[in-house]
Amino acid sequence: MPLADIPLHTTNWIILVVLGGFLALDAVSWPQVMISRPLISGTLGGWLLGDASAGFLVGAILELMSLRHPPFGASRYPDTGPAGLVAGASYAAVGAASLGSLVAAILAGWAIGWIGAVSVQLRRRGNERLLADEAELAARPEFLEGRHRMAIRLDAVRGALLTAGFILPAILAGAWSVNQPSLAAGTALGAAMLVTALAAAAGAGGRTSSSGLRGWPLLVAGSVLGALIVGFVW
């Protein structure tokens, strides 16, 4: 794909980076309204680069893959805000018409999500240092407020840096992947593998919400309903 056709320029790069910072904030710091979910961040990324539907598709796939990683207790989970944004934007940027670029976007989103998770751990260690002087914090409440606000600002900077660092490589990887796979057999195999991956993610994710095994007929019933909609409504 010619790089000149990619609709990324300085203005929307800056918007993406600022938005990446805000989306990273949403996951833990503030306001936790779930704009950091890949479904939303992916759609926003796609919309900013001209194709909201492409961003939604990537976001929805990442969402199913993330269902198995809820933020229970001290568990580690992917940082999906900047990850979904970059993934959605990268797929939309290259025209959203190739399996290769779809797979590249999903891989980019998944990888950035886990890199983001590591950065969250590092940021938390930084917060511990920021709030280490307990006597001073208790004696001066305004100092406590200042430190908390600084921690929140650092979280936004973390998200912005993640987005800034990965948006261009992700788009370039997507552009390179537009003509992949080179063989028709590869297309069929890749599509089948991706659908199977979706099914595995959905099945495993289902156990997060359902502790027992007795719910499996509902999973099948939902699939049959889906097949009926695909077969008769589409």
Add this chain to the structure above:
Amino acid sequence: MAFTMLPLLRRIHAGDPVRLSDAVARHQSAFNSHPYFAGMAAGALARAELEGASPASIDRFRTALRGPLGTVGDRLIWASWRPACLLTAIAAYGIGLDPLWSALLFLITFNVGHIGVRIWGFRQGWREGLGVGKSLHEEWLVRVPRLLAPVILLLLGLDTVLLGRRVLDVVSWEGFFGGLAAVAVFVALVAFRWPRRTGRIAAALVVFIPLAWLGLALLNG
């Protein structure tokens, strides 16, 4: 927690910087619970401060409350409400709703519940003070996850097929859709039975797609 409670603590201990400093010190340690239910603890602790509860009882209360708040919140929000809203939005997109409207559908439905829970929790905490624990036994906190669990499974099956179809549309799939759907359902059931092992397969399969392409290209010279 001290940062969250600071506006209330400033009012409660207005004009007494020593008591304010002591109160901030009491609430400074980590309070790991659920973010949407932490307001319940903040309300209850602020009430206890207002009523002059002893530091020891406040400390015991903090320790006793955080675990149950986390458990209730995880089950109600992370395991039930959020996936139900997300999967509804994906299903809406799958049957043809505009992606921006579908995304908005998730944000609106989820946040109606989210903000409602936050307001309810803070009010209960402020009203009940150190006796707020009984609010965690309210029936709806158990009933909602129980009602949503089957809905989530139904939506998961539906969304997998609808999203799968969207993926196949990208490649203008001409193969036998029914056969692939049957394999997908089988894999979903295996993953449902053994989620820890097979959950990783989802990510692994996506990673292996480019490798499979590379292998095919090499085989074809």
